[in-house]
Amino acid sequence: QISAGFQEMSLGDRGGRRRDFHDLGVNTRQAIEHVRESKTGSSGIMIRLSTNYFRLTSRPQWALYQYHVDYNPQMEARRLRSALLFQHEELIGRTHAFDGTILFLPKKLGNKVTEVFSRTRNGEDVKVTITLTNELPPTSPTCLQFYNIIFRRLLKIMNLQQIGRNYYNPSDPISIPNHRLMVWPGFTTSILQYEKSIMLCTDVSHKVLRSETVLDFMFNLYNQVEEQRFRDICTKELIGLIVLTKYNNKTYRVDDIDWDANPKCTFRKTDGSEISYIDYYKMQYNQDITDENQPVLVSQPRRRRGSLMPGPAVLIPELCYLTGLTEKMRNDFNMMKDLSVHTRLTPEQRQREVGRLIDYIQKDDSVQRELRDWGLSFDSNLLSFTGRVVQAEKIHQAGRVFEYNPHFADWSKETRGAPLINAKPLDNWLLIYTRRNYDVANALLQNLFKVTPAMGIRMNKAIMIEVDDRTEAYLRVLQQNVTSDTNIVVCLLSSSRKDKYDAIKKYLCTDCPIPSQCVIARTLSKPQSIMAIATKIALQMNCKMGGELWSVEIPLKQLMVVGIDCYHDTVSGKQSIAGFVASLNQGMTRWFSRCVLQDRGQELVDGLKACLQTALRDWFKWNKYLPSRVMVYRDGVGDGQLKTLVNYEVPQLLDCLKSVGKDYNPRLSVIVVKKRVSTRFFAQSGGRPQNPPPGTVVDVEVTRPEWYDFFIVSQAVKSGSVAPTHYNVIYDSSGLKPDHVQRLTYKLCHMYYNWSGVIRVPAPCQYAHKLAFLVGQSIHREPNLSLSDRLYYL
């Protein structure tokens, strides 16, 4: 029984429809005694905020009436059932929603059971029995579903195209020809019960599409790479991508490319006849396939149809458009820059666009009629309320205390040149470079000599090794020169070619566990910035060797903080990796790490238990006692996975703690961290909507009544609208006040050593992410445990 639940929990499972994306019906708050009355914090300065939520209002005493409709004799066809029912429109009224069995009406019929007679075209008399089964209050879950259905109707009336879960306006596309991209503006919407009222949350969304077919893409790639590597590279690029077919509005995930097949191949239709793809598409959609030699794409179905798992779908590249961005595109700085010009909206623009949707709803006659008929309406103003901005944190570094401008959430200037908490010496280290980068290597070395003394890092000259620009050459040099005394290896790479990087990382994380730092030569090419970059590299190297940079004040004692995040390998498609990090000391400056590699369909939980066990053991080694509190920040939870987390993962974590010892009974808190939320906050100051300052905490109005949840805006952004992070405490035996949990969470956002500033999530989540990413992208197996007490994955 339990394993059935686990299967849902498997890391790879993210898609699939009919899942409850809003995690309705997971009522975790009621089990947490100390927040049943109040879950709000208290510290900080009040701030006036507005948000992209609109109240849904209904007439007083509004209810939705749910009926069951029966036919005697039985009628099968849905269309016929509708037709027979609506012969009695004078009884039912113009406004209704009917799916063939269940009828929703905004009004109550005279009797609980109403019987009417209809006549089919055959002259057959049919008794239609309409039975009231439910009188739904506005807040019932069925009603929420119903509102969302109605709202989708409205968006369709407004002529928006549905792609996935969101709606887009294709008639005003933004074209980015440099990269053959099309961006459609659109909206994400959802109607839910929030803290005090039912609200529509809507945010601007952009759909990135590509104005080229998969075949175009293949040709382009073919012209750019060597022939023998083409298939390999093409497979890597395409697998995992979502394609949109030309002839219908369906999206598919590419799971495989069948290079041996082509459009001339035949398949068996449902009626049993054989037909070639060419003929099929010609006949069915009048689509001509011009290239008869292209391979075909294979997509495995994600969901069952009834009890049957349908076979894989075969798609023709020429008839499929690419959508979204590939990992490679996401890493393409120029592309993302070009894209962000269009998709990154300032708070003012964002508020205007959201307002435009609401305006449209208020003005469109048919939309208004539909709403009026149901007795519903939307507030025309953004919801506004009061949030809090908590106190800025002070940065402690080797006895010195730094303050910084809280609006920028960055202290790189303030702490520049200050000694570190714990500086690791560079006594014995390698600097590997190609002949072409000899000058750059020397420049790096000189600049490191300049910046390290102030930090307190003792540094000898590196062992400089020249190498041919080939992967094998790098590996040979590593094998010959790395010893157990080597502090760190620095590799100067001439390009961002992933295979070289992967090979180096794999070797130095598994076979020969020594920290390593790869630097792309180009980043050091500008003389004016080389010192700043050398400073960053020095800090990063120090962390990787087990050094500590700075700290913030952590008032809670004997607290172990855990961070978990997942990486889903889209390329090989099979593995998912969970990164696990746990703090080792009071200042949260040292972290233990492990990761779990999980094949598709396997359970994550067992692996996490083992991680927690070793983390506790390590903690004991460091501190000579066990933590009395464990606080888990769990990232990487997909929409709709909350229930399995609550039902299976939390009990397993508790079990694990219990198994440590009879008298050991630490307090546990589990907090789900979510970065991708549609919620946006606007600070209304100076008449213009602006980003709320870092440290803004919201735990009213837009939170959910059944959860112990809150939002924090911890980071500052230079452009666009800042995205708050959502925290949901799903288990808590700590007894800590909400205010303390919020403050601690915010503090942890200061502790990520790769960024001298505040980040979006608590540092353990970001560390876990980094680790999972490195393992998933480059190493593909668990790194050597001898590295586990250092931030080697930064």
Added chain:
Amino acid sequence: MDKNVQEERFMEVIKFTPPLYKQRYQFIKDLVGKYKPKKVADLGCADCTLLWMLKFCSCIEVLAGLDICENVMKEKMHRLYPLPGDYLQPAERSLTVTLHHGSVADKDPCMLGFDLITCIELIEHLEESELEKFPEVVFGFMAPAMVVISTPNSEFNPLLPGVTPFRHPDHKFEWNREEFQSWALNVARCYNYSVEFTGVGLPPTGMEDVGFCTQIGMFVRKYSQTSETAHFEKPTKAAYKTIFKAVYPSLKDEKYLQIAVVSEVVFTAQVIKRSLMNHFNSEHEEYSDGPVEIKSKFQHSKNCVSEDLENLAVEKCMEPSVSGNVVYIPLTKIFSFPKVNQLCGTFEKLCKLITGKVTLSSDGSAMVVDTEQENEEN
């Protein structure tokens, strides 16, 4: 209006593959493929399945549907909206799809000027009074170049068990071949059309004399219509209610053409630049690697000298050039790429469409592209 479902129930004994309704639609599709009409209307379009099939036919620019029942049309009409793909690569042709709610016994100017009007399994649903007005409305008023009418052949009914008296309870009549043909011939004569008869749904062997299960009349207008005179005397009062209209994105629309051209031009420029830079860089590398390569390069250029000088001059003005951090790519070069050429048609059109959308050299003859980006990637 479960025409198709109803019919299939009777067809259990005699099974048509593909199903009869599909054969009727295929018949229309084949006809469209043969005559390539631009404006097509389907009277009694029901759930718009035929219209949906026809929207993929690239000759059609106007597609209209008419039905007496609004609900049945609405049920699946969303299928007639343009798809995301239609926006991503707008088609050459323009296409407008409209649905009207109304009766074939009423005249509405929106049905004027069509090349083909189909009435699939329609007339047998008409009341006597409607059937009386039908020829005048369709052949007299709408007067399309071609009309296709299909209706059950009652002679086939004995082969379909359970048909009493008609194949569908809403049928007001079902004609045998003689009845249909005499009605059709009369209509044709009256409105100056020619008519030919055919059908779909072959009878089983040995029973050939009952004829097709569905009989079809194909009417072709014998006079040619100059659109202006024809429409002049017609009434302009609308009798139908438009319940759906979708205008498909098309390259005929300047907005979409411009997006497509700019997109193709910029992409082409990138391709040219990339190959130029690669060439540049590889030359660079060859020099640093050793003298062997240089020699072969020289030999190559020596061969070039012998080529026609005039030819060289022409090519020269087509060739992109690098200057500092930018590449100049002559528009003539870009125009020579087939896709760009095909989209714009003329060089003037190309210039007009990209003006203001891409960076041009001071004399407007070449596109200016930064090399910076590419360098950063290396």
